[in-house]
Amino acid sequence: MVKYNEEYSILDGEGYGEYCLECGTELPFGRPDRKFCSRECKNRWHNGHHTKTRNSKLRVAHVLEKNYRILSNLIVSGITSLPLTGLSFLGFNPLYSTCSYKAGHREMRMCFDIVYCLTPTKISDIAYVDTILSPRDKA
Numbered sequence: 001m002v003k004y005n006e007e008y009s010i011l012d013g014e015g016y017g018e019y020c021l022e023c024g025t026e027l028p029f030g031r032p033d034r035k036f037c038s039r040e041c042k043n044r045w046h047n048g049h050h051t052k053t054r055n056s057k058l059r060v061a062h063v064l065e066k067n068y069r070i071l072s073n074l075i076v077s078g079i080t081s082l083p084l085t086g087l088s089f090l091g092f093n094p095l096y097s098t099c100s101y102k103a104g105h106r107e108m109r110m111c112f113d114i115v116y117c118l119t120p121t122k123i124s125d126i127a128y129v130d131t132i133l134s135p136r137d138k139a
């Protein structure tokens, strides 16, 4: 009888604090790496997780699309430099870009095929990459 209680307390100690990641139900004893109480909870948790990831990717893609549209409109308008305050007013988010690199001391950013120099107060030298790589072809 005593042995049973000792074993039970050991098992109980291992199981204590293990809860289903989806519903929070205390997990029955079983595999030590078990995370869910049921297949339904496992599916629900994974669907929710993927939805969250997908929404996060869509949000970033939306910000990049908007940045690109703003930069593209600036180029078309012949504007190659603008203060960040003005860009912010247009809805530009300087935290998002598709690439960044240093050109000497200059902090360069890219939004797809548009390149620009970013400083703490403005962006400048906004241009399509292909006009920089082969300016003679464009002329």
Ligand SMILES: [Zn+2]
Binding pocket: 020, 021, 022, 023, 024, 025, 036, 037, 038, 041
């Ligand atoms: Zn559950």
